Amino acid sequence: MRLPVVAGLVGLLVLAGLQPAAAASKPSKVGLVSFVGADYSRSHSTASLTLDWPNAPRAKKYQVFMSKSYSMKKAKTFSVKSSKIKISKLSAGRDYFFRVRGINGKKKGKKSNRVGHTTIVRPGPSKGLVPIRVMTYNLCSAVCDQKATTRYPWMKTATSGSAAPRQPAALERIAAANADVLATQEASALKTPPPGYAEAINASAKRLYFRESRLQLADKPAYTYEAGDKNGCRATTSPDAQAGHIFLGWHSKGCRYAVWAELVDKSTGRHFLAVNVHTVAGTSATAVANRRSEMDLLFAGVAQINRQKLAVVFAGDFNSHKNRTPDVVGAAMRSHKFRDAFDLARTLDRQHYNSYNNFKTAPVISYKWGDHVDHVFVDPSRSRVDAWRNIVLIGNDGRLVKPIPSDHSPLVVDVRLG
Incomplete structure (x- = not known):
């Protein structure tokens, strides 16, 4: 009896020591995003923010959305493999808002809650502190x-x-x-x-x-x-x-x-x-x-x-x-x-x-x-x-x-x- 084409292909893969790729699963929603670091570049008069969040199950990488508006209008997107990112060259003393979602192949998880923070407005004195x-x-x-x-x-x-x-x-x-x-x-x-x-x-x-x-x-x-x-x-x-x-x-x-x-x-x-x-x-x-x-x-x-x-x-x-x-x-x-x-x-x-x-x-x-x-x-x-x-x-x-x-x-x- 002839095997169906798909079954025959799977059998050949198994004989060859290979397994068919499982369909990518949708990542879970990213949890609470926290600001764990901030800095100010004296040489460029710009600020930076470091964000961290819990690993989202089934996420292979993450998209980070950043906007100067709580509405997330005109958001800039960053892609990272880890659950942490440092974003530099930000305007000093400016409000920024962020959302993060997990990615697994073509599957996209739900975005995190929006969180906001104000960047450092100026570096402060460097000596005599x-x-x-x-x-x-x-x-x-x-x-x-x-x-x-x-x-x-x-x-x-x-x-x-x-x-x-x-x-x-x-x-x-x-x-x-x-x-x-x-x-x-x-x-x-x-x-x-x-x-x-x-x-x-x-x-x-x-x-x-x-x-x-x-x-x-x-x-x-x-x-x-x-x-x-x-x-x-x-x-x-x-x-x-x-x-x-x-x-x-x-x-x-x-x-x-x-x-x-x-x-x-x-x-x-x-x-x-x-x-x-x-x-x-x-x-x-x-x-x-x-x-x-x-x-x-x-x-x-x-x-x-x-x-x-x-x-x-x-x-x-x-x-x-x-x-x-x-x-x-x-x-x-x-x-x-x-x-x-x-x-x-x-x-x-x-x-x-x-x-x-x-x-x-x-x-x-x-x-x-x-x-x-x-x-x-x-x-x-x-x-x-x-x-x-x-x-x-x-x-x-x-x-x-x-x-x-x-x-x-x-x-x-x-x-x-x-």
Whole structure:
């Protein structure tokens, strides 16, 4: 009996030690695309971004789409065999958006979610730099104990039942960061400085600490509080003090302040200002207007205090980010020539994890920009940012480890001040 032509051909291939090629399978959708590196070329005045993503099953290579628009209009396409790419010769200080898909022969997988990042706007100084590690952490030490539905006790109390206290977990994250400057917000219940730190100032539930082995307060008089106005609000502290507060207005049923300290690097004698900020929360038109007013008063206060034109580092919970329209905080910072360390960092870690975790064990992911209401801002002409990290503690199961210390996750930035 004659074999069909196809069967006969397969038989001949098998006898010859060859196998017919299997039909290519469609690759899986590419997972979360992350920005793991950034740089700036001094010789060409251009920037670069390095992207990484998980290997997509059945993908033999990848197509990377890049656009200056979130719509991906006029996207440029790159082809790579590995799940990582460095793209150079990008415009400095410009927004770029990316999508990636896997390719297997003629089969094309689904494109990844769009992710965006801003390139480094300028390289910063190249010498005479002082490395400073900055940590900002909203501890919600008191308010979160008062939530009606579930208790998140800062310390063990008779009424907290079997719930584990949060303070030890927060102190563990602070110790793990090993920061030089520690800016904490909603920290009224953090009564004792973390080991190795001294407190520069404590006002309006904001505490600003510095690592005693590295830094010291400027040799100036200690701050004093003036008499309050009719609402009990005190004016901005005298610029001749070593630390103090900046009055940001009266609204949301209270006096609003930022706190600051003039710090000195012991090894070099270099002075700089650290400013701890917590702007008003909310997305209403009133909240936005209040934040705008707070930023105006913040910079007016800094100008009054910083008569020596020292380098300034702003850290805190600003309740604003790129995905909020309008981002009045970002606009105010840029108008005064400050940029988010997130957009200046040479390396990023967990940039898609929202820094507001709301006590959820599953990380809150933002694809477009990587939301974070907590920020560190620096002047890119006077600093270089080496790293930006969200250091929330994640277990082997990919979830936040309980007890979660706060409804905010701690951010750590390595910056070198010029």
